[in-house]
């Protein structure tokens with residue numbers, strides 16, 4: 001059986017890092033881990049090919065070759081998914097699909113996909129495969145429980161050209177113990193974090209290492225510290241592995257703010273090679289934190305917590321939201337101040353949107369405030385419900401936040417603030433690709449950039465070369481990110497309401 005695995009295209013969003021990729025000579029920021037994992041569950045005798053539309057084109061011959069096309073996607077990829085499904089339909093090729101888009105919006109795809117395999121494939125895929133073998137596969141398979149991750153196979157990295165990606169990925173757990181109103185993680189993956197064993201994680205790292213990968217690896221957990229006790233037992237083994245190989249990788253992940261007062265955990269993570277953590281900081285408005293049930297953030301002085309992590313050698317990336325019912329027109333300047341003072345350079349600011357079947361979605365539905373489906377991109381400046389604040393004021397205010405924090409001056413100030421606080425544990429070795437990125441940045445930002453960006457670029461290079469030499473590589477990377485964020489911010493500002 002010939003099976004074509006297809007990963008649809010991402011639009012150019014905050015997270016696509018599309019405008020950074022030419023600097024690092026990569027085609028995409030992240031590989032399709034879900035699809036690679038599912039590939040590991042398919043029968044060994046099947047012939048598999050994977051086309052990631054963020055890296056390659058999908059040719060008619062690819063579809064014609066396949067007996068079945070399997071698609072994986074999140075909501076933001078929906079437009080590309082629809083195009084892929086239409087092409088398969090025209091060629092009469094059987095389709096199967098899974099992943100968060102299909103799991104959270106099953107009804108939208110009932111007539112478009114032959115087999116929807118919903119929830120985690122460890123549970124929903126085996127019955128599909130068994131029925132397919134007997135020629136009686138059904139339209140929908142749903143996972144009724146959350147699987148134990150010890151069943152999850154090692155991703156089939158051999159199916160993709162890993163060097164075309166900027167960062168590789170690994171997953172140590174699924175699920176999050178918190179239950180924020182707007183988040184669909186607890187629907188999709190539950191509130192009890194399920195972890196892989198240290199042995200299994202090391203096995204996955206061994207595969208990436210033996211394939212020659214050096215550089216960034218993203219632990220794509222919903223909350224890496226969701227089960228602190230377990231992860232503290234795993235980290236010493238990661239530390240030993242990394243030390244024995246002289247730190248071939250740097251790790252980034254997502255965690256909740258209660259990392260910041262756990263010295264033991266911070267120390268273990270930094271020692272293991274974690275230098276970046278994404279945290280949902282959301283808002284400086286305490287009523288809004290209460291509204292969205294982000295109780296963990298209320299327990300901390302968030303600015304002090306961020307500073308503490310930066311001083312320990314962890315760069316904090318932040319997620320922020322405006323548009324809560326408790327936000328009034330002062331929220332825009334408060335968010336700007338909060339972001340600027342924190343030195344969180346990579347600040348993903350979104351308008352509140354209701355993802356299907358979240359608690360927020362249910363509440364807004366009951367209040368008759370839900371409008372249309374979410375685009376799935378929380379940074380595209382659209383909103384899918386009737387907000388309490390006047391909608392135009394909210395959208396204009398949102399745009400102002402994005403425009404301001406990514407203006408060359410404010411961005412420069414934030415990078416400076418970050419560098420003042422950041423105490424990297426070890427100097428980040430510039431890889432050859434990063435060195436080439438640096439040379440390209442000299443040309444595109446330093447020589448060909450416009451007057452203002454050129455000025456701040458050179459100012460930052462000089463400043464970091466003199467005062468922050470240990471973090472010089474980070475400073476260059478952040479200036480390149482700034483270029484991407486400005487392009488995305490410009491697109492958001494130019495959109496019609």
Ligand code: B12
Pocket residue numbers: 010011013014015016030031032033034035037038070071072073074075076096097098099100101104117119120121122125169171174175183184185188189220221222355376377378
């Ligand atoms: C890593 C990640 C990213 C990476 C993407 C990397 C990539 N190339 O995929 C980055 C940082 C770019 C990203 C960005 C965004 N993300 Co994201 N992301 C994740 C995260 C944390 C892990 C995804 C992952 O790799 N999981 C590991 C693999 C093994 O799991 P999986 O893909 O779910 O696959 C399993 C099942 O879904 C299923 N399955 C998957 N595909 C298929 C296919 C078939 C055929 C079958 C049978 C089964 C199947 O089987 C697999 C094994 O069980 C998830 C949360 C999560 N826990 O999944 C959010 C998540 C997918 N992201 C989400 C969102 C909303 C976004 C953003 C819009 C912004 C944001 N809030 O972060 C942006 C949009 C992307 C863009 N470019 O604009 C939502 C999606 C909601 C939805 N219903 O679609 C999630 C669920 C988290 C959340 N609630 O915020 N994200």
Ligand code: SF4
Pocket residue numbers: 176177178179180183184185186222223256280
């Ligand atoms: S802490 Fe993060 S992953 Fe957990 S429920 Fe809240 S938003 Fe979702």
